[in-house]
Amino acid sequence: MRIWNRELVHISYDSGIPLIGTVAFGLIDRGTNIIQIRPTSICPLSCCFCSTDAGPCSRRRICEYLVDLEYLVEYFRQLVFWKGAKNIEAHIDTVGDPLTYPYLVDLVQEISEIEGVDVISLQTHGAVLRESLIYELEDAGLSRINLSIDALDPVKAKRLSGTEWYDIERIKELAELIVDTKIDLLIAPVWVPRLNDDEIPRIIEFALKIGAGKRWPPLGIQKYEAHKHGRKPKGIRPMSWKEFYRRLRELEKKYCVKLILRPEDFGIHKRRKLPVPFKLGERVLVEVKTLGWLKGEKLGVARNRAITIIDANSIPIGVEVKVEIIRIKDNIIIARPVV
Ligand code: SF4
Numbered sequence: 001m002r003i004w005n006r007e008l009v010h011i012s013y014d015s016g017i018p019l020i021g022t023v024a025f026g027l028i029d030r031g032t033n034i035i036q037i038r039p040t041s042i043c044p045l046s047c048c049f050c051s052t053d054a055g056p057c058s059r060r061r062i063c064e065y066l067v068d069l070e071y072l073v074e075y076f077r078q079l080v081f082w083k084g085a086k087n088i089e090a091h092i093d094t095v096g097d098p099l100t101y102p103y104l105v106d107l108v109q110e111i112s113e114i115e116g117v118d119v120i121s122l123q124t125h126g127a128v129l130r131e132s133l134i135y136e137l138e139d140a141g142l143s144r145i146n147l148s149i150d151a152l153d154p155v156k157a158k159r160l161s162g163t164e165w166y167d168i169e170r171i172k173e174l175a176e177l178i179v180d181t182k183i184d185l186l187i188a189p190v191w192v193p194r195l196n197d198d199e200i201p202r203i204i205e206f207a208l209k210i211g212a213g214k215r216w217p218p219l220g221i222q223k224y225e226a227h228k229h230g231r232k233p234k235g236i237r238p239m240s241w242k243e244f245y246r247r248l249r250e251l252e253k254k255y256c257v258k259l260i261l262r263p264e265d266f267g268i269h270k271r272r273k274l275p276v277p278f279k280l281g282e283r284v285l286v287e288v289k290t291l292g293w294l295k296g297e298k299l300g301v302a303r304n305r306a307i308t309i310i311d312a313n314s315i316p317i318g319v320e321v322k323v324e325i326i327r328i329k330d331n332i333i334i335a336r337p338v339v
Pocket residue numbers: 043044045046047049050051052053054055095096097125161
C-alpha cells in the first residue's frame with residue numbers, strides 16, 4: 001500500500017521490528033514517568049515550520065509507518081511494568097498526527113486499562129478531529145488533548161498549516177466542545193516569529209475565554225526551531241530562548257496566566273530508564289528490515305532495537321550489514337555503514 005506516493009510500512013510482531021529505537025514509530029523512554037507512544041507517522045497537514053517534514057508536501061520522507069495495535073499495546077504494557085507501574089503518563093505524540101491512526105480509540109481504551117497508567121495525553125493539530133471522536137476518546141479514558149492552534153485568523157491558519165482545506169473555525173468549535181467533556185484541553189501554538197506574532201495574544205485570550213486547562217495549564221506555547229530535517233519558512237530566523245522567555249513573561253503579566261511551564265506542572269519526574277544496548281562508535285552487525293523514513297535511510301534491527309541506518313541508499317533490504325553506531329541518546333539509535 002502507498003500513501004502520497006510513499007510506501008506504507010506495517011510494523012507488526014511478525015515484522016520482527018522492535019518498537020524501541022526510532023523516533024518515527026513505537027515507544028520513546030526519556031527516563032521520566034512519560035512514555036511517548038507513536039502509532040503512526042502519517043499527517044494530513046504540511047505546516048510550513050514542521051520539524052519532522054510531515055504530510056503530503058514532505059520532500060524528505062520516503063515511507064510512512066503504521067504500527068499494529070496489539071503489538072504496540074503489549075510493548076507498552078511491558079515498558080510500564082519495567083518503569084514501576086505507577087504514575088505513568090502515556091503521551092501519544094508522533095512525528096505526524098495521531099488522529100490519523102485508525103485504531104486510536106482502541107489504543108486509548110486498552111492503555112487506560114493497564115495498571116500504573118494515570119494519564120493519557122494526545123498531541124494534535126486537530127485537522128481531522130470530529131465531534132463523535134471527541135466523545136469516543138472521552139469514554140475510552142483520554143485525559144488531555146494538547147491542541148496546536150497556531151493562528152485564529154483563517155488566512156494565516158491556512159498559510160501556517162500549508163493546507164487550503166484547514167478550517168480553523170471548525171477547530172475552534174471543537175476546542176469549545178472538548179472543554180465541556182472530561183478531557184482537559186491545553187492549547188499549544190508554535191510561535192513562529194513574524195508569521196504569527198499577533199496571533200499569540202489572541203490565542204491566549206481564546207484559551208482563557210473558553211476555559212481551557214482545568215487540571216493542567218491552559219497553554220503550552222512552543223518556540224519554533226529550525227530542525228536539520230524539518231521545514232523552514234523562508235527568511236524566518238528562530239527567536240533566541242532569552243527573547244522567547246522575555247516575551248512569555250510579558251504575556252504572563254498581561255494575561256495573569258502561567259506560560260513558562262516546568263516538568264512539575266505536569267507531574268513529570270525522573271524514572272528508571274531502559275538500558276541502551278550499544279556504545280557510541282561500536283561496530284555492530286545489523287539485519288536490514290525495511291525502508292528508513294527519510295531519503296537515503298534504511299531501518300535495521302540488532303539487540304532488540306530498531307536502528308536507523310543513514311547513507312544507506314545502496315544497501316538492499318534483507319541483507320546483514322556492519323554499521324557504526326553514531327547516536328544512542330534516549331535509545332534512539334542511528335548508525336552509518338562501515339565501508
Ligand atoms: S507540525 Fe504537526 S500537524 Fe503540522 S505537518 Fe508537522 S506533524 Fe503535521
